[in-house]
Amino acid sequence: MTAPTGPMANQPARLRWVLALTRLGLASERLVRAFWPLWTLGFVVLASLLMGLQDILQLESLWALAVGSVLFALWLVVRGIWRMRWPSQAEALARLDETLPGRPVQALMDAPAMGDQDPATQALWEAHQARMAEKAAEARPPKPDLRVATLDPYGLRFVAAVFLSIALLFGSFGRLSSLSDMAPGPIAPSIVGASWEGWVEPPSYTGLPTLYLNDQEAGALRVPINSRVILRLYGEIGALTVQETVSARVGELPSTTEAAQEFQLRQSGTLEVAGPNGRLWQVDLIPDAVPEVAATGAATVSGRGEMSLPFEARDDYDLLGGTAQITLNLDQLDRRYGLAAAPEPREAIGLTLPLPVSGPRDAFEETLIEDFSADLWAHLPVTLTLQVEDAAGQKSAPVDVTMDLPARRFFDPLAHALVEQRRDLLWTRDNARRVAQILRAISHRPDDSLFRKNADYLRLRTILRRLEFQTRQGLSLEQRDEIAQELWELALAIEDGDLDDALARMQRAQERLSEAMKNGASDQEIAQLMQELREATQDYIRQLAQQQRQNGDENQEFSRDQQNTMELSQNDLQRMMDRIQELMEQGRMAEAQQALQEFQEMMENMQVAQGGEGGESPGQQAMNELGETLREQQGLSDQAFRDLQEQFNPNAQAGESQGNEGRSGGAGRGQSHDGTGGQGNAEGEGGGESGEGLEGALADRQQALRQELGRQAQNLPGQGTPEGDAAREALGRAGEAMDQAEDALRQNELAEAIDRQADAMNALREGMRNLGEALAQNEQQGGEGNQQSGITPSQDPLGRNPGSTGRVGSDEQLLQGEDVYRRARDLLDEIRKRSGEADRPEQERNYLRRLLDRF
Structure with missing residues (x-):
C-alpha cells in the first residue's frame, strides 16, 4: 500500500x-457477500454427512449428489471471484471519512481554491487544516457491515x-468414515475398520x-423388561456378529x-457384539410389577342418591x-x-374408574361416584x-367388594x-x-293423606290402565321400560313435592x-x-320476612290480631334445630320427634323479628340494593355456566343439563332467574330454543346490571370514612369486572366471562362487608345507626346478632355441623369427576x- 500524498503524508x-x-x-x-452461498452449501453438505445421509442413499444416488455438489461449489467459487474486487485506498479513505464528523480526511487532502497568496487566507486555511488533523487523529476503523439480508431474503x-447445529448435537463424525465406500474399485477387507453402534430404548411409560x-x-446391564435393542x-x-439370549x-x-x-x-441373559472392538453384557431385566387396587372405605350415598366409593391404586x-x-x-x-x-337375563354394570386429572398416576387415591338410584339393583346385594x-397391559387381581348397592332412599310411603x-316390573x-294388581289396590279409594295432588292420582291411574292393556296384548321390553320410567318420574314428584312454595x-x-x-x-x-x-x-324465613316488609310499607303498625304470633330470630331457630339433631345423634328418637313437632307448630305461626318499625334507612336500603345486585350477578353467572355446558352438549335441552338445577328450584333456573333476575326460567324450560343471540342477551343484561351498580355507588352512604371509601373502591373493582364480563359475553368467550363475573361477585361481597362495617362503626359512635339506619343493636337486617367486634353480622357460622363440609366435599368430588372425564371438551x-385450583 502506498503512503498517502499531500497533506496526508x-x-x-x-x-x-x-x-x-x-x-x-x-x-x-465483499468476501462475505461474494462467497456466502459457498459456505452455506458447505454447511448443508457437512450436516447431511454427519446425520448419515450416505448410509441411507444408494451408491449411485450418493455419487450423483456428490458430483452435483462439487460442480455447484465450483460455480459458486467462480461467481464469487468474478464479483470480488479488492478495495482501493481511495475507497478506504472514503469509508473512514464517512465515519468522522466534518469529513476531516477529505479536508486534509483539499487545497484552497483562491487566495493562496494572501497571508490572512493562508493562515486561516492552516488553522482549519490543524483542526481537521486533530479530528483525523481520533479516527477509529469502522466496523465492517457483514449483513447479507438483501442478498438472502429467505x-x-x-x-x-x-x-x-442439529447434526453436531445428534450426529456423529464417525459416520464420515463410511465415505470410503464411495471409492471406485475393489476395497481390501479391513477388519480393523469394522465398527458398531447400539441403543437400548426402555418402554415410553417408564420415563427412563x-x-x-x-x-x-x-459387564452387568440392568434395564426394564420389554426394552428395545437397536444395533448397527x-x-x-461378517466382521461383526450379534449373539444374544435375551x-x-x-x-x-x-x-x-x-x-x-x-x-x-424378554428375559435375562447375555448380549454380545462379537468381533473387533466387541463387547459382552450380562443383561438383568427389571420386571414390571402387576398393578394393585383396593377399596379404602365403605361405600356411602349422598342426599341426591350418588354412591361414593373411595379406592386407591x-x-x-x-x-x-x-x-x-x-x-x-x-x-x-x-x-x-x-x-x-x-329374573330376566341382564348384563353386569360396567364403570370406568376415575384417574387423577394431573400429577403422577403410579400411586393415587380417588373416589368412584355414580348414581344407581334408578337402577334395577338399587339396594340389592351386589x-x-x-x-x-x-x-404394559397387565391387569391387577380383581378385588371384590360385597355390599347393598347404595342409592337414594324414598321416605314417602307412596313413592316407596x-x-x-317398578323394581318388580323390571325384574321380570x-x-x-x-x-x-298392587297399583290398583293402592289407588282404590285413596284418602287425602295418600295423594296430596289430584294430578299424581290421575298419572298413576293412567299408568295403571296402560300397564293392564299392554300386559293383555303382550308386554314388550320397550313398553316395559317406558312404564318403568313413568313410575320413576311419578315417585320423584311425590317424594320431592311442590318445591315452588317455601312453606x-x-x-x-x-x-x-x-x-x-x-x-x-x-x-x-x-x-x-x-x-x-x-x-x-331459611328459605321460608326469607320469604316471610319479605312479605312482612311489604305489609309494613302499607301499614306501619301490625294489627293486634298478630299479638300472639311468636317472634323468633334465626339464632333461636338454629338452636332448636341443633337440639333436634343432638337428640337424634344420642338415639333419643321419641324426644327428637316431640321437639320436631314443637318446631313445626312454632314455624306455622312464626313472624320474623323486625329491627325497627319505621322505614328503611339509606344505609339499610343500600345494603338491600347491593344484595339484590349480587343475586342478579349470581344468576347471570349461573346462566352463563349453563350456556357453556350446553355448547358441549347440543342435544340437551337448554338449561336442563344433568345436575344443573338452580337454587331457586326447577330445571335450568338460577338463583335469581325467577323474577327480575333474568330469563333463566323461560329459557331453561323451553327446551327447544336454538340459543341464537343468547350471549348478546346476556351481555345486555350484564350492561344493565353494571349501570345499576354505578347508580348505587353514587348514592352509597358513609363517604369520607375509611370503611365507606373502601366500599366505594370495592364497588369500582366490581364495575370494572362487569365491564370485562360484558366484553367477553359479546365475544362469546363464556369461560372468560364466568371468571370475570366471579371477580365482580367477590368485589361486591367485599363492598357490602365494608359498608356493613361503616354502619356498625357509625352505630358505636352514637350516630345515625340506631335512629336512622333501622338496625337495632340486637340484630342485623338478616336477623343475626352482631359479633363481638361490632360488625354487622354474627361471629357464629350460620351453617354449622359437618353437613356443610360434607356438602362441600360432594361438590368437589363432582367437579373432580367431571374434570377427569376424557369425553368432555x-x-x-x-x-x-x-375451579379446583381456586377452591
Missing part, C-alpha cells in the same frame, strides 16, 4: 494503520446453520432415558451378521385405566314377593369388582311403594300382572325427617335430611380445573 503512522484496517474491513464485506444461511451401548462398559454394524459383512425369539431368526438388527428384551410405573363391574349376588338376595320369580390396568313395584315381565318445602322436609326417624334410618341419612330442613327453613375441563 504528514499524518502519523497510526492513521495509516487505521486506514489499513478499514481497507481490510471493506475486503471482508434466510437460507440460517437454515443451513441450524441444520449443522435411552442408553447408548457404546458408552456402557462390558459397519464394515465388512429376546426369546423362536422360529426363523435373522442372520447374526445383518447390518441393522432390532429386538425386544398403585403401580411401579404408570396406570392406564381401570374398570368397576357390578354383578347381582343372588345367593344373598331375599327372594320374596316380586323377586321370587326368575358384588363390585375393581380392576386396574397399567401401560311405586319404586318397589312375568310380574306385570301382579304389579298392576311446602319446609313442611315436606319435616315430614321426610320424621318418617326417617320412624323407619330407623342411618345417621348419615338423618344428617342429610336435617341439612335439608335447615335450608328449607377440553375447554370445559380447563374451566373445571380452574
Whole structure:
C-alpha cells in the first residue's frame, strides 16, 4: 500500500494503520457477500454427512449428489471471484471519512481554491487544516457491515446453520468414515475398520432415558423388561456378529451378521457384539410389577342418591385405566314377593374408574361416584369388582367388594311403594300382572293423606290402565321400560313435592325427617335430611320476612290480631334445630320427634323479628340494593355456566343439563332467574330454543346490571370514612369486572366471562362487608345507626346478632355441623369427576380445573 500524498503524508503512522484496517474491513464485506452461498452449501453438505445421509442413499444416488455438489461449489467459487474486487485506498479513505464528523480526511487532502497568496487566507486555511488533523487523529476503523439480508431474503444461511447445529448435537463424525465406500474399485477387507453402534430404548411409560451401548462398559446391564435393542454394524459383512439370549425369539431368526438388527428384551441373559472392538453384557431385566387396587372405605350415598366409593391404586410405573363391574349376588338376595320369580337375563354394570386429572398416576387415591338410584339393583346385594390396568397391559387381581348397592332412599310411603313395584316390573315381565294388581289396590279409594295432588292420582291411574292393556296384548321390553320410567318420574314428584312454595318445602322436609326417624334410618341419612330442613327453613324465613316488609310499607303498625304470633330470630331457630339433631345423634328418637313437632307448630305461626318499625334507612336500603345486585350477578353467572355446558352438549335441552338445577328450584333456573333476575326460567324450560343471540342477551343484561351498580355507588352512604371509601373502591373493582364480563359475553368467550363475573361477585361481597362495617362503626359512635339506619343493636337486617367486634353480622357460622363440609366435599368430588372425564371438551375441563385450583 502506498503512503498517502499531500497533506496526508504528514499524518502519523497510526492513521495509516487505521486506514489499513478499514481497507481490510471493506475486503471482508465483499468476501462475505461474494462467497456466502459457498459456505452455506458447505454447511448443508457437512450436516447431511454427519446425520448419515450416505448410509441411507444408494451408491449411485450418493455419487450423483456428490458430483452435483462439487460442480455447484465450483460455480459458486467462480461467481464469487468474478464479483470480488479488492478495495482501493481511495475507497478506504472514503469509508473512514464517512465515519468522522466534518469529513476531516477529505479536508486534509483539499487545497484552497483562491487566495493562496494572501497571508490572512493562508493562515486561516492552516488553522482549519490543524483542526481537521486533530479530528483525523481520533479516527477509529469502522466496523465492517457483514449483513447479507438483501442478498438472502429467505434466510437460507440460517437454515443451513441450524441444520449443522442439529447434526453436531445428534450426529456423529464417525459416520464420515463410511465415505470410503464411495471409492471406485475393489476395497481390501479391513477388519480393523469394522465398527458398531447400539441403543437400548426402555418402554415410553417408564420415563427412563435411552442408553447408548457404546458408552456402557462390558459387564452387568440392568434395564426394564420389554426394552428395545437397536444395533448397527459397519464394515465388512461378517466382521461383526450379534449373539444374544435375551429376546426369546423362536422360529426363523435373522442372520447374526445383518447390518441393522432390532429386538425386544424378554428375559435375562447375555448380549454380545462379537468381533473387533466387541463387547459382552450380562443383561438383568427389571420386571414390571402387576398393578394393585383396593377399596379404602365403605361405600356411602349422598342426599341426591350418588354412591361414593373411595379406592386407591398403585403401580411401579404408570396406570392406564381401570374398570368397576357390578354383578347381582343372588345367593344373598331375599327372594320374596316380586323377586321370587326368575329374573330376566341382564348384563353386569360396567364403570370406568376415575384417574387423577394431573400429577403422577403410579400411586393415587380417588373416589368412584355414580348414581344407581334408578337402577334395577338399587339396594340389592351386589358384588363390585375393581380392576386396574397399567401401560404394559397387565391387569391387577380383581378385588371384590360385597355390599347393598347404595342409592337414594324414598321416605314417602307412596313413592316407596311405586319404586318397589317398578323394581318388580323390571325384574321380570312375568310380574306385570301382579304389579298392576298392587297399583290398583293402592289407588282404590285413596284418602287425602295418600295423594296430596289430584294430578299424581290421575298419572298413576293412567299408568295403571296402560300397564293392564299392554300386559293383555303382550308386554314388550320397550313398553316395559317406558312404564318403568313413568313410575320413576311419578315417585320423584311425590317424594320431592311442590318445591315452588317455601312453606311446602319446609313442611315436606319435616315430614321426610320424621318418617326417617320412624323407619330407623342411618345417621348419615338423618344428617342429610336435617341439612335439608335447615335450608328449607331459611328459605321460608326469607320469604316471610319479605312479605312482612311489604305489609309494613302499607301499614306501619301490625294489627293486634298478630299479638300472639311468636317472634323468633334465626339464632333461636338454629338452636332448636341443633337440639333436634343432638337428640337424634344420642338415639333419643321419641324426644327428637316431640321437639320436631314443637318446631313445626312454632314455624306455622312464626313472624320474623323486625329491627325497627319505621322505614328503611339509606344505609339499610343500600345494603338491600347491593344484595339484590349480587343475586342478579349470581344468576347471570349461573346462566352463563349453563350456556357453556350446553355448547358441549347440543342435544340437551337448554338449561336442563344433568345436575344443573338452580337454587331457586326447577330445571335450568338460577338463583335469581325467577323474577327480575333474568330469563333463566323461560329459557331453561323451553327446551327447544336454538340459543341464537343468547350471549348478546346476556351481555345486555350484564350492561344493565353494571349501570345499576354505578347508580348505587353514587348514592352509597358513609363517604369520607375509611370503611365507606373502601366500599366505594370495592364497588369500582366490581364495575370494572362487569365491564370485562360484558366484553367477553359479546365475544362469546363464556369461560372468560364466568371468571370475570366471579371477580365482580367477590368485589361486591367485599363492598357490602365494608359498608356493613361503616354502619356498625357509625352505630358505636352514637350516630345515625340506631335512629336512622333501622338496625337495632340486637340484630342485623338478616336477623343475626352482631359479633363481638361490632360488625354487622354474627361471629357464629350460620351453617354449622359437618353437613356443610360434607356438602362441600360432594361438590368437589363432582367437579373432580367431571374434570377427569376424557369425553368432555377440553375447554370445559380447563374451566373445571380452574375451579379446583381456586377452591
